[in-house]
Amino acid sequence: MxxxxxxxxxxxxxxxxxxxxxxxxxxxxxxxxxxxxxSDLDSSLRELIQQYGLKGDPAQQLALPSIETPLAQLGMKLFFSKTLSGNLDVACATCHHPLLGGGDNLSLSIGVDAIDTDILGNKRMLQGNLTPGVPRNAPTTFNIGLWKQFMFHDGRVESTGSGITTPDVAYPLPDPLAGANLAHAQARFPVTSNHEMRGKTFDAGGTTQSCRERLAERLGGYGVGAGLLQPEETQYWLEQFRLAYQQPDAAAKQLITEQNIAAALSEYERSQIFTNNPWKQYVQGDLSAISESAKQGALLFFRKRGESGYDCASCHRGDFFTDEQFRNVLTPPIGPGKGNTDPAIQQDYGRWLVTHNPDDKFRFRTPSLLNVAVTGPWGHNGAFTALDGMVEHMLNPFQSAIHYNPAQLQQANVPSSHLQQNLREMLSCDTDIAGQEYRQEDVQLLLAFLNTLTDPCVTNPACMGKWTPSTDATQQDPQKLQLNATF
Ligand code: HEC
Ligand code: HEC
Structure with missing residues (x-):
């Protein structure tokens, strides 16, 4: 045949x-x-792929851990444990669940003060009609090990060459406690945030570092943390740490430290590599891996303006689809904003909050687009709840921003009354993409292309099972503080 x-x-x-x-x-x-x-389409794409030096696999040549390693396994248990939150009510996975694309399906994350702590996604509600305290959308933890320079929408954890700077030190000094990589440095911060995990009362008046140390002491049942968790609970964690760090006789005080907690968390997160998507197969030579529409969408994505394209790849560059630079793309300014001492100001100045360089106002990190179809809502504040709306925005940010309709938000009490006023302030600063005319059918083609960036594993619960701890009660911690989420 x-x-x-x-x-x-x-x-x-x-x-x-x-x-x-x-x-x-x-x-x-x-x-x-x-x-x-x-086809001609394939030939044109092949030229662009070569021109952009794409290999299809951004994880190539990086030393990333497997989920099977003992340390990643410990990290997974910690990632899903509410023991790392002040009031034992929030886990990392509350906002970064592997079955919700490594995020939480909310525009603005809800950590502490949820009505039901185990409900995730759109049904997760804050007590007493509170407005969300977390000002930003939870980015996916998928492929976190591929970021070279920045963590967070404003890059406040940054690898500078002389070390890793964090919010604990004056920018851009290196933080001596940042750890071995960006994910480790980042993992030490959510536990210190009042709205995310800490709550109002835990280690009240303490520093970020004392908060981390008190949490470690509580988990290990030593120091001032002794007796705060049940003895079987601390014994369980001691066994898990001894196994993961291969120190069968070490004491809790030596093993269960804030540094070892962050190291394990980051090892788990860095094992979440989901890059095996149809686009990769296509780049690596399987011409049937993606549809004709996706190919046309890819051309529009990579071609420059004036050459029948939209030049998306000028920012969403390379196999990881980001240049890790900061840009003002006029994402509609909804939500409470960040870092404002006056609650009447609901503005988020983005990168400026870190550098205080006037040019950085309203600039946010270019996100990766791998698995983008499953990481919504989109934008640093989740302003867009449909991917086509986000794509239309990127095609003509100004038109989209002035016509933005907050009714699309599927979450209660997200502030949006400052939208027009905030937008005027954003427009007074430099923006980084000029609007352009576009054909409606091109939106669909771009979407078809973006859909090829989804690794089939992330939409397959059986495949994701490796990154989700067992829900069997006998496998869990005795005090039942593992997050067993319902969506
Ligand atoms: C209440 C929800 C919430 C919880 C709980 C939470 N996060 Fe996040 N996470 C966020 C939000 C929101 C951001 C973005 C914040 C920003 O950029 O200012 C974020 C950012 C991150 C990032 C950076 C991603 C990137 O692309 O730069 C990582 C990694 C991460 N979180 C890991 C963790 C870990 C580990 C824990 C547990 C120790 C945790 N998160 C707990 C909401 C949460
Ligand atoms: C000038 C640089 C730039 C160009 C050009 C650009 N983008 Fe973006 N894109 C960004 C930035 C920056 C963000 C994040 C905005 C935010 O967080 O508020 C973003 C966000 C996105 C998102 C949402 C991702 C997420 O996880 O929230 C999508 C989808 C997207 N862009 C697609 C496109 C497409 C398609 C094009 C071409 C039509 C394009 N972008 C052109 C910089 C750019």
Whole structure:
């Protein structure tokens, strides 16, 4: 059968008169029974792929841990444990659940003060009609190990060359306690945030560092933390740490430290590599891996303006689809804003909050687009609850921003009354993309392309099982502080 095809192809090739070596490479065999015809579309894309130096796999040559390692396994248990929050009510997974694309499906995250601490997603509600205290959307933890320089929407954890700077030190000094990598440095902060995990009363008046140390002491049942958790609970964690760190005789005080907690958390997060998507297969030569519409969408994405494209790749660059730079793309300013001492100001100045450089006002880190179809809502504040709305925004930010409708928010009490006023202030600063005319059908093509960036594992609960701890009660901590989420 295959031989017949081959003969047919040779005959066709000869008939067309294109019997040189390049013509022969037009026909690429694939795994299915029919050979795939490389179209003009494929040839144009191949040129762009070469021009941008794409390999399809951003994780290539990086030393990233497997989820099977003992340390990543401990990290997974910690990531899902409410023991790391002041009032034993929030886990990292509350806002970064592997079955919710590594996020929480909310525009603005809800940590402490939830009505039901185990409910995630759109049904998660704050007590007493509170407005959300967390000002930003939870980015996915998927592929976190691929960021080279910045964590957070404003990059406040940054690898500077002389170390990693964090909010604990004056920017851009290196933080001596940042740890070995960006994920480790980052993992030490959510536990210190009142709205995310700490609550109002835990280690009240303490510093970020004392908060971390008190949490470690409570988990290990030593120091001032002795007796705060049940003895079986602290014993359980001591066993888990001894196993993971391969120190069977070490004492809790030596093993259960804020540094070892962060190291384990980051090892788990860095094992979440989900890059095996159809686009990668396509870049690596399987021409049938993506649809014709997705190919057309890819052309629009990579081609420059004036060459029938929208130049999305000027910022969403490379195999990780980000240049890790900060840009003002006029994301509609909804939500409480960040870092304002006056609650009447509901503005988020983005990168400026870190650098205080006037040019950085309203600039946010270019996100990766891997798995973007499952990481909504989109934008640093989750202003867009549909991916087509986000894509339309990127095509013409100004038009989209002035016509933005907060009714699309699926979450109660997200402040939006300052929208127009805040937008005027944003427009007074430099923006980084000019609007452009676009065809409505191009939105659908771009979406078709973006959908090829989803690793099938992330939408398959069986595949994600490896990154989710067992819900079997006998496998869990004795005090039942593991997050067993309902959506
Ligand atoms: C209440 C929800 C919430 C909880 C709980 C939470 N996070 Fe987050 N996380 C967020 C939000 C919101 C951001 C973005 C904040 C910003 O950029 O200012 C974020 C950012 C991050 C990032 C940076 C991602 C990136 O692309 O730069 C990582 C990694 C992360 N969190 C890991 C964790 C870990 C580990 C824990 C537990 C120790 C945790 N988070 C707990 C909401 C949460
Ligand atoms: C000037 C740089 C730049 C260009 C050009 C650009 N983007 Fe973006 N894009 C960004 C930044 C910055 C954000 C984050 C905005 C925020 O967080 O508020 C973003 C966000 C996004 C998001 C949301 C991702 C998420 O996880 O929230 C999508 C989807 C997206 N862009 C697609 C596109 C497409 C499609 C194009 C081309 C039509 C494009 N972008 C062009 C910089 C750019």
């Amino acid at each position: 295959q031989l017949q095809f081959f003969i047919l192809i040779c005959a066709l090739t000869l008939l067309q008169g294109c019997n040189d070596e390049r013509a022969a490479s037009i026909y690429i065999p694939n795994n299915s029974s029919a050979p795939v015809l490389r």
